[in-house]
Amino acid sequence: MIQVKDITKSFGSKENSFQVLKGISLDIKDNDYIVLLGASGSGKSTLLNIISGLEKADSGSIMYDGTDIDKLSETELTKFRKDNVGFIFQQYYLLPNLDVEKNVKMGADLAGNKNYCEMIKAVGLGEKLHKYPHELSGGEQQRVSVARALAKKPKILFLDEPTGALDEATGRQVLDYISKLQEQYHFAVVMVTHNNNIAEMAKTVIKMNSGKIVETYTNEAPKTAYEIGW
Amino acid sequence: MIIGIKDGMKLVGISIMACCAVFVCTLFMNYNMDLVSIEEQMTSPQMMIMYDALVSMGKVVSGVSGGCLLITSGIMLVFYIKNYIDTHKKELGILKALGYSNFKIAKNFWVFAISVLIGTGLGFGGAWLIMSKFYEEQNADKMLPEFEAAFHLELVIGLMLIPTIAFGVLAILYACVQLKQPTIDLLKEKRQYGKSRIKGNGKKSQRTKRAVGADREEKDVPFLKEMQKATIRSRKSLLFFVVFGAFCFSSMMQMSAGMNEIASEMMAMMIFIIGAVLACVTLVLAVTTVVKGNTKSVSMMRVFGYTFEDCKKAVLDGYRPWAYLGFVIGSGYQYGLIKMVVEIVFKDIENVPDYEFDVQIFMIVLIVFVILYEAMMFWYSNRMKKISVKEVMME
């Protein structure tokens, strides 16, 4: 589905520029479950932002079903995100002035999805439709953001440390919802984490170190969120 | 401390207002004080009439502009502090959590008075720069004896020191009141959503009574519409500022344009320029605050694939009717105010033309307002477009 080729990215001005990504290539297939592992500062988030079209690469290409999204205009890129991509961030980023139902509706409306309440029930928040983000626990907020991302029926879901702010139990719960929903809706998952255990849930594991991919392997039998260690 | 001198200086709007108010008031009050001191030199009845007219005009001008600007800058200060606390809830919450008392934190808000001091200082200095010219102009047809401008310490105290101290105290007191909210609410960056939820809860129980049918109805409202409503509802202070900005623009522009009926040509010109500057400053401030206050929501929506136009519609367009409402209120207000002051001051004097609502000026100011408002919204929202999602998330 996505072919990423020779991505490079530097930050800073000419003299003290710092290369964060040094030629990254990878393949994402339909219904894939990829985990990007690596130490802090190795460039995982930057790579994720580039693949998902939030940030531009310096060089290289990201072919999505035959179109290079790095060459799209801002308007085309917006449409690309609307039609294909879902996001989940470590910090949730719910809209604070809207309740759960309306936060999810924000995703749902983009795909003309009228049954988004199903999605809220699927993440176990059917009882909290009219609560506001500040009235929810961190885990609940992250589940809202899962529902919001999936209500727009993305073909690929990007997650940056989705469990970074959660404890073990809620972390497992959120990951479990994501796997279950993936089985149901068949989107691809690309998740950034520095928790090695979570990698056991993935089909494909990509290890990064200072801007380069150092190892890629596939799990023959991915574990569920409740089988992995923490 | 988290509130630096720099934050205090940022209130350019208040500085400009204070500057204009003090500028006008210094000129007229200084003149009036000097004029009153030579009252016994008024020998002929003509001189007496001239004298009375000048004294009354001084009172009207400094009363209207000084009073109006004082209230305006007071409101602006309160808004600034509220906005400052709203946007710095986390830091303030951390301080409170560490054990700082409300008053200890609020004390630091005195820096907001610096802008008043700067503004009044500039206004006072500026007035003295043109003081002698002003005295000549006031007595252009040489009907009164010549006299020199004298320096009045009372004016320094009354127009510079007292306002500065008063605004400092106001800032501290208001900050104290605002900081009263529980520490946890500050840390969680809870805004007024809690309040709207209580109402929401009430509705919810009704909703369950009305059963599922009503729920389905509600779902058919498009998200962008819901977003528009929620944006307006959740930050009332922003909404207020938009209305207020339009109100100031409308009243100041029309008021200063209408002044040429009661003041001399030079004065009318000066007041008009001041009015126009102030009007634009408040409007710019209102629009920038609105845009800034909503940047985060817009960025998140854009990550999800809403077009920029959609976001703008959902977030910024909701303010438009309110801005126009502010404009209408401002028109009524300025008419009422001038009419009242004119009636009070000139009540014993004949031949003062009745002050009437000027439709022509209203139309012109309205057109200028519409153009300015829309152009500014367009310009600032385009700047917002350039902010990358990452920058917003880094906060």
Ligand SMILES: Nc1ncnc2c1ncn2[C@@H]1O[C@H](COP(=O)(O)OP(=O)(O)OP(=O)(O)O)[C@@H](O)[C@H]1O
């Ligand atoms: N906008 C930016 N300007 C300058 N440097 C940046 C910028 N964004 C990221 N960097 C740098 O790029 C490097 C990689 O950042 P990135 O956020 O991709 O790391 P990461 O692997 O996600 O780390 P973590 O696990 O801590 O989130 C870091 O050294 C960071 O300092």
Ligand SMILES: [Mg+2]
């Ligand atoms: Mg990261």
